[in-house]
Amino acid sequence: MRTTIEVQGARENNLQNISVEIPRDRLIVVTGMSGSGKSSLAFDTVYAEGQRRLLASMSTFAKRFVGQLKKPDVDFVNGLSPVVSIDQKTVGSNPRSTVGTMTDISDYLRMLFATMGTPHCPECGEAIPIRSPHQMLEHLLSLPKGTEVEVRAPVYQVYGEDYEYLFEQIRVNGYRRARIDGNAVDLGDNIELDEDETHTIEAVIDSFVVGPGIDQQVVTSLQHGLKLGDGLLSFHIVSPGRLTAKLRKFYEGFGCAAHHCVAGELHQAQFTFNDPAGACPGCTGLGVSMRVHPRLLTPDPTRTLNNGAFVKAAISNNPDSWGGRILHSLAAHYGLPLDVPFQDLSRQHVDLLLYGTKGGKFPVVIPPGAKLGRQHEGKEMKYSGIVNQLEHQYRRYRKRGESNAGMDEYLKKVMVEFDCPECGGARLKKSRRLVTVNDRNLYEIGEMHLIELLRYLSSIRPVARHRAVAEIVLKEVSTRLELLINIGLDYLNLNRRSATLSGGESQRIRLSSQIGSGLMGMLYVLDEPSIGLHPKDNVRMIET
Structure with missing residues (x-):
């Protein structure tokens, strides 16, 4: 040779x-x-x-x-020999790429959470056991015959969307009944809720009377309900009667005794932000969202509303436009001055313009000099505000998958990137963030420095029924973490976006992935692999 x-x-x-x-x-x-x-x-x-x-x-x-x-x-x-080149370059601008996805550690952690994760009640945070639909059925059949049971799935309002949007999502899934703050409603009716108040909303999946011949109906309902409720269901006895003692026994050890909440089986897809089953609905798994910055709406605050204080397309002051009618209607009903510089408006009037009437109604006023029809004059209406309207327009624009250079350029001028208000940057749905391993959820684990994460994983002691899978996963993750630490990347965390890595950092991550593959006889060509390293880390790099 x-x-x-x-x-x-x-x-x-x-x-x-x-x-x-x-x-x-x-x-x-x-x-x-x-x-x-x-x-x-x-x-x-x-x-x-x-x-x-x-x-x-x-x-x-x-x-x-x-x-x-x-x-x-x-x-x-x-x-x-077979040759691999690892040069210095950033990984790219894909917002879904992180240190965890680059190293495949995220895949193993998803497996760990699906295997030994502990769900928690969304209302009180109490740990609840995992049940399959057939286990739920078996427990329900332990109730006395003739007991009427109602199965509900908790649903949550998506940030920036109104409650009607949530009701429509329930209807699209084939359900017409719901409970709002415990009260039964028909989703076919016109339901008005205060958008500034938080309401507990549950879709009614099914109701049945315990007895023979209900097995298939109940299992099918439970499966559909778990899908709508993102893995969570609640069971309620409609007419408890004299079942108080039996009910206490029914709920204890089955789910959250206080809120009657039960968790379904966990799957790996539920813990990835690249799959709809796990991704936060507010940001579709990106962890960030574009939001309007109020200061960018008024580049010249010395101008008045009549003189075009707001940027183009935010709101028009033309008397024949809908924006002009809004301004004059607000002026007539709330005393909003139209000829005062924007910078001199009161805080209440600025809040009214930016964030709307917050459920309050006012009559439409036709501006002086308007040439178009007066058919809306006197009609009562609500106003959501310039900020909410632009953000709603942006979300609709993105959901349709459209690409418009003019719209993109305009949005860049008035919007900035913030952590997603729905998930706080965690990228995952609420129900997924309620699943923990050793009292930490997946996002919290991803925020740890790699050396801290290695110590955390070494403290996990799987129970007997999880040990076979969990020990393999923990070994793989620990091996990869040790490689990353040995090449001087102990300060990184798994949630770090790839686009923010330096060329040297991304090169060393790819190098650790190659070394961790276990291949022998390979030829590696590296471009300045020690760049950015402290001299004390050079020896560790060479030893690796």
């Missing part, structure tokens, strides 16, 4: 017919002045030829998908 890589007659780029022998199975440093041909030798000759030969060994069918690679300008290269 050859002990060197022999390069003869390399003329790539500025190399001048260079011949060199490079020892194999060692750490070799190619050094020299800028422009001396280091990269031309390492990347454009050795790596390029190794990659070309590997692809040339593939079948004709496979070559159709990878294309033809150019042969480097070199006489010959002998002694090559």
Whole structure:
């Protein structure tokens, strides 16, 4: 077996017919002045030829998908192994890419949570056991025959959407009944709720009387309800009668005794922000959302509302536009001055313009000089405010998947990136954030520094029924964490976005992934792997 890589007659780029022998199975440093041909030798000759030969060994069918690679300008290269190049560059701008996804550690942690996660009641935070639909059915059948049971699924308002949007989502899933703050409602009726108040809303999945022949109906209802309730259900006895003692026994050990909440089985897809089953509905798993910054709406606050204090398209002062009618209606009903500089308006009037009447109604007034029809005059209406209207417009625009250069440019001028108000940057649904392992949820684990995370994982003691899977997962994650720590990345966390990494950091992460693969006989070509490292970490890097 050859002990060197022999390069003869390399003329790539500025190399001048260079011949060199490079020892194999060692750490070799190619050094020299800028422009001396280091990269031309390492990347454009050795790596390029190794990659070309590997692809040339593939079948004709496979070559159709990878294309033809150019042969480097070199006489010959002998002694090559399969070669991997890891250069210095940021990973890209994909907002869904994190340190956890780059290293595959997130995949293992999802498996850990699906295996040994503990759900908690969304109302009181009490830990609740996991039940399959058939286990739920078996427990329900333990009630006396003739007991009427109502199955409900908790649903939550999405930030920025009104309650009608939530009711529509329930109706789309085929349900017409709900409980709002415990009161039964028909979703076919016109339901008005104060949008500034928080309400407890549950979709009524099914109601049945305990008795023979209900098994299939109940299991089907439970399966559908768990899907709508994101893995959570609640059971309520409609007419408890004399069942007080039996009910206490029914709820104890089955779910949350106080709120009658039960958790369904956990699956890996529920813990990824790249899947609708786990992604926060407010930001679709990005962890951030674009929100209107009020100061960007009024670039010149010395202007009055009549003189166009707001940026174009925020609200118009044209008397024939709907915006003009809104302004004059607010002026007539709330005393909003239209000829006072915006900077001199009272806090109440600024809040009225930006965030609306908050449920309050006012009559529509037709502005002086308006030429269009007066059909809306006197009609009572609500106003959600400029900020809420623009953010609602943005969400609708994004949901439709449209691309409009003009709209994008306009939104960039008035919107800035904030942590998602729905999930606080955690990227996951509320029900997923209520699942913990050793009292930490997945987001909290992802926020730990890697060295702290390694200590946390070493403290986990799986119970017997989880041990077979959990020990394998913990071993894999710990091995990858140790590699990252040894190459000087102990200060990172798994939630760190890839786009924020430096070139050296992203290179070392990719290097750790390659080393962790366990492949032998590989040839790695690295571009300044020690860049950005403290001198004390150089030895750890070499040992790795």
